[in-house]
Amino acid sequence: MRERPRGQTGYAPLVNVGVNTDVSGVLTQVAPDSVFNGVNLGSATYFHNGNYADPVLDAGATLLATDGGVDMIAVNGAHNVYGFNIFPESGFGDSPDTYKLFANALEGGGAVPEPATWAMTMVGFGLLGATLRRRRQQAAVAAV
Numbered sequence: 001m002r003e004r005p006r007g008q009t010g011y012a013p014l015v016n017v018g019v020n021t022d023v024s025g026v027l028t029q030v031a032p033d034s035v036f037n038g039v040n041l042g043s044a045t046y047f048h049n050g051n052y053a054d055p056v057l058d059a060g061a062t063l064l065a066t067d068g069g070v071d072m073i074a075v076n077g078a079h080n081v082y083g084f085n086i087f088p089e090s091g092f093g094d095s096p097d098t099y100k101l102f103a104n105a106l107e108g109g110g111a112v113p114e115p116a117t118w119a120m121t122m123v124g125f126g127l128l129g130a131t132l133r134r135r136r137q138q139a140a141v142a143a144v
Contacts, residue, residue, distance in 0.1 A: 027065045027072060027086075035064060035073065035082060035104045044097040046086040055085055073101070 027041045055070070057063055060077025072085045082105040086098070113121075 027067055029065050031062055031064050033062075033064050033075065034107075035075070035101060037104055039097045039100045039104070041065070041097070043095060044101065045095040046098050055083075058083075 027044055027046075029036055029041060057071060057074055058076065061074045061083070062077075062079075063071055063074050065073040067086075070085065074083045075081065076083070084102070084105070086101075
């Protein structure tokens with residue numbers, strides 16, 4: 001496998017660095033991901049995106065599928081943005097499996113909040129509970 005330079009943004013999983021090239025039309029999965037759930041890659045038909053004919057992985061991205069050595073599907077480091085170098089072949093043998101890839105990406109693959117999000121949620125609930133308890137104590141003192 002050739003060494004690929006990395007992009008700098010860390011957000012978009014694929015960055016175009018080359019000129020347009022042709023691809024063979026056969027996707028090869030190189031890493032497991034929920035985007036492939038229920039998809040038969042052998043029957044997926046598509047054409048490649050001419051604007052991203054020779055993309056490379058961006059900083060922190062994970063390559064998920066290739067086609068003849070060309071990066072075709074990737075996900076960014078936060079696992080919340082998919083990059084596709086393919087389009088469905090509208091009018092030329094539409095493939096349910098190609099559409100399923102896009103649908104799976106839109107589902108988000110079961111997003112799980114980051115630990116910091118959980119921590120902030122717990123702190124928020126704790127502060128809310130403390131506030132309610134203090135109000136009850138103040139109301140009890142005022143009633144006496």
